[in-house]
Amino acid sequence: MRVLMFGWEFPPHIAGGLGTACYGMTRGLARNGVDVTFVMPHASGDEDQRFVHVVNASDIEAVYGKVDGGMDDIMDKISFIHIDSNMVPYISPEEYREYHDEFVKSGKKVWETKDIWSQRYTFSGKYGANLMEEVARYAIVAAQVARELEGQFDVIHAHDWLTYFAGIAAKRVSGKPLVVHMHATEYDRSGENINTQTYAIERAGMQAADKVIAVSNLTRRTIIEKYGIPADKVVTVHNAVRFAEGDDSAPEERGVKDKIVTFLGRITYQKGPDYFVEAAAKVLKRVPNVRFVMAGSGDMMNHVIRRVARLGIADRFHFTGFLRGEDVHKMFRLSDVYIMPSVSEPFGISPLEAMRSNVPVIISKQSGVAEVLDYAIKVDYWDVDAMADAIYGLITYPALSHMFAKKGLEEVTGLKWNNAAAKIKAIYQEVIDKNQNN
Amino acid sequence: MKTICLYFQVHQPWRLKTYRFFNMGKDHNYLDDLTNRAIMQKVARQCYLPMNALLLKLIKENKGKFRCSFSLTGTVVEQFKAYAPEVLNSFKALADTGCVEFLAETYSHSLASLASKDDFVEQVKLHTAMIKKEFGQKPTAFRNTELIYSDDIGAMVADMGFKVMLAEGAKHVLGWKSPDFVYTNAIDQKLRLLLRNYKLSDDIAFRFSNQSWNEYPLTADKYASWLEGETGEVINLFMDYETFGEHQKASTGILDFMKALPKAILKSGDMEFATVSETAEKHQPIAVLHCPHVMSWADEERDITAWLGNELQNEAFTKLYALKDKIKALKNKDFDYVWNFMQTSDHFYYMATKWLSDGDVHSYFNPYGSSYEAFINYMNVLSDFEIEVDKALAAKKSRKKVKTA
Missing domain, CATH: 3.40.50.2000 (Glycogen Phosphorylase B;)
Structure with a gap:
């Protein structure tokens, strides 16, 4: 089984929750015998004018330094494609706008996002002027990628709303089934004061998808109740966690007794x-x-x-x-x-x-x-x-x-990605079978 | 004869380094040595040394007719000793002329007058002893941190035996009255008050180099004619010493202005210079000054909200002075040293959240990105200090037990 996955960069390069989840999941899938072509946005800066880079797994090692635990065991199962873009997970349209305006004004190119993970954020003039434009541009390039990879994948998997248009575009071009993965809903990010554009993209992605994966039952309920997605289309697969090999439990020397x-x-x-x-x-x-x-x-x-x-x-x-x-x-x-x-x-x-x-x-x-x-x-x-x-x-x-x-x-x-990946693989199988029967 | 009373405030705080939660319990060096040294040496080069040399020259040239007053905080003197001993020597040279008076204040440039009488008296005693030791003068005039003043604070100062105290000539306190006379404290009328003429003081301290000011450029002759035109008996020009060469750089001509000023003032013969105590002696008090609420020389409002105006500052202030009894019980010089520099009002100033009219002045003096950062850093240091104090106290108690056993 082969999957075309629209995901996010891996740690340690980007250590956000989404990147971490993508990494664990991809490894788990590879272990379960699934071939993954992993497409991710990657800001390369101004010098490089190409929009798409095919990167092989050994290059990923080199680019990102040592990925914890190494990937030797699964390298032949995963290939990587970079799409030149400055999207990062969890960025809001407002933040993107702020960075862009500042970029136009001062030319400042490297940002750290304001969350705990403080991701580096690179800006360049060739990217979209606002996040929505960038999402659309990313989708066009994604469609191109899907066309070139014709016949090399059986199912498409997209993570987080920023890649949903890319997923939809790939589905239209290839006719392959689409699975979208909801790591968070707009309601989680913004409370009741949602950004309606973001909401609309999330909903469009889920409507176009053959199956929706929610990271918890809580999220699944939100999807059904607030987005009006049919309950039988939404499946919960809990995230797992993958730990570095090092021993984390060694006690730290304490300064205070309290x-x-x-x-x-x-x-x-x-x-x-x-x-x-x-x-x-x-x-x-x-x-x-x-x-x-x-x-x-x-x-x-x-x-x-x-x-x-x-x-x-x-x-x-x-x-x-x-x-x-x-x-x-x-x-x-x-x-x-x-x-x-x-x-x-x-x-x-x-x-x-x-x-x-x-x-x-x-x-x-x-x-x-x-x-x-x-x-x-x-x-x-x-x-x-x-x-x-x-x-x-x-x-x-x-x-x-x-x-x-x-x-x-x-x-x-006991919370292993292997188990979560097995569930995801079963979902792939289901949508592939259904797609072929139609 | 109109008396011109020139007074300069000299102060530098001990700035804290970035002290994180992870440092707590492990690292007890709280100061940013590099910054403290760099700033002290820069200000020494730009202001203290050239200005002291200039004043010494002016005093000698005018044969006792040019006189002025200073107050130096304990923390700035500590920093002279650590980083710029030649500055301390040049102040001693000024003291030796007999034309320069050194005032008493709180040792740490602290807000102790707002904490309690005990804290206040202790800080003042410490400072008086330091002045005596360094300059051989026993101060009889007092100026409180940032000219913080109220009837009650004045009464405490009188109780300590001081004859004169400085205060702000604040409009909301003076009303129609002029700052250009000697006043007395409302509770103890033996304490004379000199009030700052903020208009004429700030013409030098803030407006001197302002090119959009309609009086720019300010010359010594023009300024002397303004002083001449004032109707009162005394004109109190109080300002930060760092005005000369630091806030207003030498390139603005401020040092040349100062060089020409004594001659311009003394020329006409109906104006004289005097130190703070001399000024208060020379003129009879004209009225009692009622000031039930605390005022200061800071900001538009002339109140104390720059230091104790929000919940962050109040919390830090309360938690700091809650340690007082423990520090007293310890009687340990190392702890006293930290206790003193933690009291410096600048730390509280950094936590101010009023950024409207006086935002420029606040941010000029602030090493922190925001008041919240300042608060977090201060509280981290204070928390670690408290842990150390408790440890030392426990050790002391157990030693006592061993002795008595």
Whole structure:
């Protein structure tokens, strides 16, 4: 079986959630005997005028440095194609516009996006003036690619709305079935104030698709209820997690003796940072020997800092700003409790990383990852009392935290991309069969 | 005879380095040594050294008729010693002329007068001892950090035995009254007040090099004629010393202006120079100044919102002074040193969120990208300091136990 996949760049080059998921999934598919032609946007800068580059797997090694774990075992199963574009996952039309305007004004070419992963973002004059234009341009090039690869793939798989037009274009050109993968919906990103253009593209992609994959049942419900996609067309495949070979659980040398409770993520409405602050204030009234850390940055950061100051807990509540690379792992290793109080989280991979570092986690019931975890304390994001209670329990009763840490590590180790990929392969098979019968 | 009272404020804060959560418990060097040294040496080169040389020359030329006053914060003197000892020597040379008065203030350029009387008195004592030691003068005049003043603060200052205090000639306090007379404190009338003539002071400090100002360029003769035209008995020109050569670069001609000023003022014979204490002695107080609310010389509002105007600043301030008793109990010089530089008002100034009319001035002095960054960094340092204080206290207690056992 051969798939033409419109995905996103891999870590370590880009370490966003989407790139990470694409990487794990592609590996899993290759292990399951699926050939993957992986098409991704790649900004090459002004010097190079070609729009499409065929890159083989060994070049990918060279371009990205050592991909963790190596890809020797699956190299013959995957080939790569770069489409010259400056799209990056999770960018909003507004951000794109901001970067573009600034580019026109000052010629500044390299950006770091404002989320925790701080992706590098390259701009060049040959790209679209706004994100929607760029999405359309990308689709045209994608159609070209699909035409050239005629007969070399059986199914098309597109990740995130930015590549949906590309997926649709490839389907029209080739007549092959299309699977779209919803990693997040516009409702997760923007609450109720959605960008209607983005919404329209997501919906068009799902309507044109033969099957829609949702990363959680939560996301699946949103797709059915808010996008009006027929329920039998939407399948949930939970993300898995792939860990680097290195031992993450080696304890970090600690500066402070107090227990550390950590929030790590973008400080935006969607992630529920406010509830964490209120819970922290409640815990601090009871136990003095605990510190809270909010790692990351985002549009609510200043608001949160002011709230912390007003509550009078600033000597016990620390901000790290955004962390990158090794610092993220260091933060996990320093933590005694990890908390993800997201108001809305399609999946949420960070608790799994925390569990991998032997840290017990508290997650909101409104997160997709809550569907796959047993050894995590689950609370409603708005239930500050329950959250405070859970934090108190985990830092006060060693038996409880040991149990969660130990069982959690076992549980998270069992979430393998191989299994998720097998489910995806079955979905491919289904749409291929159906396509051939028509 | 009209008295011209020139007073210069000399201050540099100890700037904190970027101190992250990961440093806590491991790294107890809080200062950005490189920046502190670079700034001190730059300002020494551009302002302190050339201006001190100029003033010394003017004093000698005018044979005692040119006089002025200074206040130097404890932190700036510490920095002279660390990075520019020749500056300290040049100030000592000025002190030796007998024409220069050194005022008392808070040691750390702190907001202690707003914390409590104890904190305030301690900071002032520390500073007075330093002035005595370095310049051989026992100060009798006082100026509070950023001219922060109220009736109550004035009363505390009088209690400490000072005879004169400086304050801002703020319009909202003076109303129709002129700053060009000597006033007294409302609670203790023995304390005389000199009020800054902000219009004439800022003509030099802020407007001197402003080419869109309709009085540009300002010459010493023109300025002397303005002073001549003022109707009061004293004209108090108070400004940052760094105005000369640093805020206003030498290329603007500010040093030449200063060089020509004494002659232009003394020429007519009906104006004289005097130090702060001399000025207050020479003239009878004309009225009591009522100032129930705290004022300062900063910003449009002339209040204290530049330092204690938002929840970030209030939180940092409260958490800082909550450590006071522990520091006192410790009696350890190393901890006192940190305790002092953490009190410096500049740290709180960096956390200000009022960026409208005075945004330019604020950002000029601010090493941080935003007030929030300033707050986070300060609180990280303070948290680590608190941990260290607690550790040291615990160690001290256990030593005591061993001794008594």
